[in-house]
Amino acid sequence: KAGVTQTPRYLIKTRGQQVTLSCSPISGHRSVSWYQQTPGQGLQFLFEYFSETQRNKGNFPGRFSGRQFSNSRSEMNVSTLELGDSALYLCASSQGQGAMQETQYFGPGTRLLVL
Amino acid sequence: SQKIEQNSEALNIQEGKTATLTCNYTNYSPAYLQWYRQDPGRGPVFLLLIRENEKEKRKERLKVTFDTTLKQSLFHITASQPADSATYLCALEPLASGTYKYIFGTGTRLKVLA
Numbered sequence: 076k077a078g079v080t081q082t083p084r085y086l087i088k089t090r091g092q093q094v095t096l097s098c099s100p101i102s103g104h105r106s107v108s109w110y111q112q113t114p115g116q117g118l119q120f121l122f123e124y125f126s127e128t129q130r131n132k133g134n135f136p137g138r139f140s141g142r143q144f145s146n147s148r149s150e151m152n153v154s155t156l157e158l159g160d161s162a163l164y165l166c167a168s169s170q171g172q173g174a175m176q177e178t179q180y181f182g183p184g185t186r187l188l189v190l
Numbered sequence: 191s192q193k194i195e196q197n198s199e200a201l202n203i204q205e206g207k208t209a210t211l212t213c214n215y216t217n218y219s220p221a222y223l224q225w226y227r228q229d230p231g232r233g234p235v236f237l238l239l240i241r242e243n244e245k246e247k248r249k250e251r252l253k254v255t256f257d258t259t260l261k262q263s264l265f266h267i268t269a270s271q272p273a274d275s276a277t278y279l280c281a282l283e284p285l286a287s288g289t290y291k292y293i294f295g296t297g298t299r300l301k302v303l304a
Contacts, residue, residue: 079233108292118234118279118294131291165233175222175283175292181233 076101079168079182087188093154096185100147100168106130107149108179109141112163124149125171153187161189193217194295196280202301209270211298213263213280218293220282223256225265228277228297237278238265270302 080099088094100107108131109121120133124143141151147168153160163186167179195214203209213223221242226234240247240256240263247254253266267274277297284293 110292110294117296118281120292120294123291133291167233173283175224175281176239178236178239179224180236181226184233 079166079180081164081166081182081185083185084183085186085188087190088156089190090156090158092156093152094156094187095150095152096164096166096187098149098151098166098168098182100149100166101180103170104168104180105147105171106169106173107143107147108167108169109149109151110165110167111135112165112184113161118165121151123173130173156189158189161187163187194280194282194293196278196295197298198296200299200301202303203270205271205302205304207270209267209274209300209302211265211278211280211300213265213295215261215282218261218282218284219258220284223254223263223280223282225252225254225263226279226281228279234279267300270300272302272304275301 082097106125108123110118112118121135122129122141123131127143138154143149163184165181165184167181169177169179224239225237227237228234238247238249238254240254242258251268255264277299279294279297281294
């Protein structure tokens with residue numbers, strides 16, 4: 076089985092722009108979670124989607140949004156980028172009971188640099 | 191405040207010894223706790239999941255304990271090898287949380303010396 080894939084792997088944007096990141100989960104997985112990882116704050120939960128619905132949400136501003144498609148693929152969008160949004164964005168998939176209740180498989184991440 | 195604490199400093203141990211990593215949490219009553227391994231530049235890799243009604247879980251050379259009274263989980267790697275060198279993260283899902291679902295610790299960097 077192919078693992079979780081994320082595109083693009085690297086991205087450079089400037090302040091004020093918006094960005095869309097994509098995640099393809101493992102085949103058959105219905106839950107996709109997104110995380111932001113920075114050296115200062117560590118790994119922080121953004122949101123979780125299951126069957127095209129946002130099931131859980133972390134403590135991030137509304138500039139961060141996401142969606143899930145019927146094939147379980149997911150995208151996250153960050154609007155009006157700020158310097159502090161520079162981070163590694165990780166996507167993880169699981170079968171569907173809930174990210175902490177079962178094995179989560181992480182993708183390699185998208186490294187975003189905001190200038 | 192709500193948080194998870196892991197050994198912030200790197201842990202260096204000799205090959206063949208047992209590495210013990212600590213995960214302490216406050217203000218939570220987690221139903222589940224997970225441990226992950228992360229290598230530089232890569233996504234975390236799931237290692238073990240332990241539930242609140244389980245005291246201990248084992249997988250090959252790995253062992254996790256979960257003490258809900260002490261609010262602590264210990265992660266052990268027996269017969270450690272240089273290939274075990276990585277950052278190890280613990281994560282939990284609070285039973286009753288606001289908007290802070292799925293909370294991760296900052297990780298402990300383990301280095302196994304040959």
